[in-house]
Amino acid sequence: MIDAISFQNGTLRYLDQRFLPLKENYVATKSHIEAIEAIKTLAVRGAPLIGVAAGYTVILGINAFQGSKEEFPAYFEQLITDVEASRPTAVNLFFATARLMEVYNANYAEDSLESLVAKMLAAAVKIHDDEIDNCDRMARFGVDQIRKDLASTLKKRKLTVLTHCNTGTLATGGSGTALGVIKLAWQEGLIEKVITAESRPLLQGLRLTAWELEQENIPFYSISDSSSAFLMQKGMIDFGIVGADRIAANGDTANKIGTYAHAVSADRHGIPFYIAAPVSTIDITIDNGTQIPIEERNADELRTIFGTQVATPTTPVINYAFDVTPSELLRGIITDKKAVIGNYVEELRKIV
Numbered sequence: 001m002i003d004a005i006s007f008q009n010g011t012l013r014y015l016d017q018r019f020l021p022l023k024e025n026y027v028a029t030k031s032h033i034e035a036i037e038a039i040k041t042l043a044v045r046g047a048p049l050i051g052v053a054a055g056y057t058v059i060l061g062i063n064a065f066q067g068s069k070e071e072f073p074a075y076f077e078q079l080i081t082d083v084e085a086s087r088p089t090a091v092n093l094f095f096a097t098a099r100l101m102e103v104y105n106a107n108y109a110e111d112s113l114e115s116l117v118a119k120m121l122a123a124a125v126k127i128h129d130d131e132i133d134n135c136d137r138m139a140r141f142g143v144d145q146i147r148k149d150l151a152s153t154l155k156k157r158k159l160t161v162l163t164h165c166n167t168g169t170l171a172t173g174g175s176g177t178a179l180g181v182i183k184l185a186w187q188e189g190l191i192e193k194v195i196t197a198e199s200r201p202l203l204q205g206l207r208l209t210a211w212e213l214e215q216e217n218i219p220f221y222s223i224s225d226s227s228s229a230f231l232m233q234k235g236m237i238d239f240g241i242v243g244a245d246r247i248a249a250n251g252d253t254a255n256k257i258g259t260y261a262h263a264v265s266a267d268r269h270g271i272p273f274y275i276a277a278p279v280s281t282i283d284i285t286i287d288n289g290t291q292i293p294i295e296e297r298n299a300d301e302l303r304t305i306f307g308t309q310v311a312t313p314t315t316p317v318i319n320y321a322f323d324v325t326p327s328e329l330l331r332g333i334i335t336d337k338k339a340v341i342g343n344y345v346e347e348l349r350k351i352v
Contacts, residue, residue, distance in 0.1 A: 002170065004169050004170050004172075004173050005049060005053060005173050007059070007125070010060075010063055011028050011029065011030055012028070012056050012060060014053065015027075015170070016038070016043040017042065017044065018041065018042060020211055021214075030060060030063070031060060031064070032057050032058070032061035032063075032064060032082075035053065035057040036086045039057070039093075040086045040087065047171070047243065047244065047245040047277070048131050048177065048277075049171050050090045050092055051090070051093055051096040051131070052096070052127055052131055052173050054093045054097055055096040055097075055124035057083050058080065058083055061079040061082075062079070062120065069112075069113050072113060073108070076104060080100075087295065088293045089245045089246055089254055089293055089294060089322050090246065091246040091280070091282075091283045092278075092280050092281055095280040096124075100124065103116075103123045104116065107119055128173055131172055131174050132174035132175075133336075134174065134278040134279075134280075135172055135174030135176055135177065135336075136175060137336045138180060138277075138336045139175060139176075139180040139181050139183065140184065141335070141336075141339045142180075142184070142241070143181060143184050143185050143190065145334060145341070146159070146181070146190060146239065149239070149272050149331065150239060150272070154190060158189065158191055159191050159192060159238040159239065160193050160236060160237055161191055161237070161238065161240065161241060162196075162228055162231075162239070162240040162241075162262060162266075163182060163194060163196055163205070163209065163241055164197045164199055164205055164242045164255070164258055164259050165204045165256035165258075166179070166205060166212070167180070167209075167243035167276065168180065168183070168212040169212060170208050170212060171243065176212075177244075177276040177277050177278070177334075178243045178274075178275075179212060179243075181241055181274075181276050182194060182218070183216060186216070191218075192219065193219040193220055194209075194213055194218060194220040195221055195223055195228070196210055196220055197222075197223055197224070197227075198222060198225055199225065200257075200258070201302045201305075201319065203305075206222050210222050225258045225261070225262075228240075228265055229261075229269075232266065232268075232269040237266075237271060240266050240272070240273040241275075241334075242255055242273075242276070243256075243275070243276060243277055244277035245281065246283050246286070247275065247277060247282045247283065247333065247348070248283060248288050248289050249282075249286060249287055249349060250287060250289075250344055251340075251344030251345075252288050252289025252292070252327050253275050253277075253289070253324065253325045253330070253333070254294065254323070255322060256321070257320050257322055257323050259323055259325050260324065260325045261323075266329070267329045272331035272332075274331055274333070274334055275334065276333075276334040279352055282351075282352050284349055284352050289324035289325075292324055294320055294321070294322050294324070296319060297320075297321050299319055301319055302317045303315055327344050337351045
């Protein structure tokens, strides 16, 4: 069992994903500053896991506080600001900080600091536990929907699925979002193999998803991101399923850069394309995808690969971390509450 993240006795322990698959490097820290840096540098990544890590990071920051109760509000406000600044696109992070803020606002006036911290820790642990349960429910909804949508193909043969980036245990702490659906579909005999796109520039599909599939003994092939359209043209992909970092109220979805291209190709070839994400990823305060903040990362992520320079240091670079897939390109959005098929504006608001 992959142990992506854990929290015990005031220590956050996580698997540093920057070194996978060549090295399994576990890090233990009591420092919220180190934990924030882990989120920024993608040592911890994946929208749901970022939310889990954010909750525990706030607890680390609170544990470091040494002032009086009267000084705590200003410290706590700055701590939340620092954690939220670590990754701007993944709404799960803000979901986690909002949960802890709720506990703070409800209990600060009457509780001692010790009691307040205990309640906030319980809230952070519940975020983690809920994420594990969410993955299990999401997988069930996803597999049931695939059985419906691809019933005619399943009567003839097993399926080949395309996925992008990493959406498994490494991204959630549970079985996964999109990869959780894939794992369950494999266990139930629906899938023959997985096609995992490399996910440039940081190769989460090639490094992380491939590694997870190997751990699960699920057959797969890795491809360059630009290969998926040709494979679809050749009839080598039956459906696609990916995760999400933020879903707008109309179903427009921000996910790892390259997702939009896969979705366009799937639409062109009549192939179902799904998003799998917990309800905490849905941001109903945003009407559509044009309002989703898109992180632009350091140019050296593209100019170098594992520290090896592949372009000159002066090469101009545009390095968006995410793109936005319009909802009309989706067959459906698989959540931990239900599979939403169309009518996203109304249905997503119902379940949030």
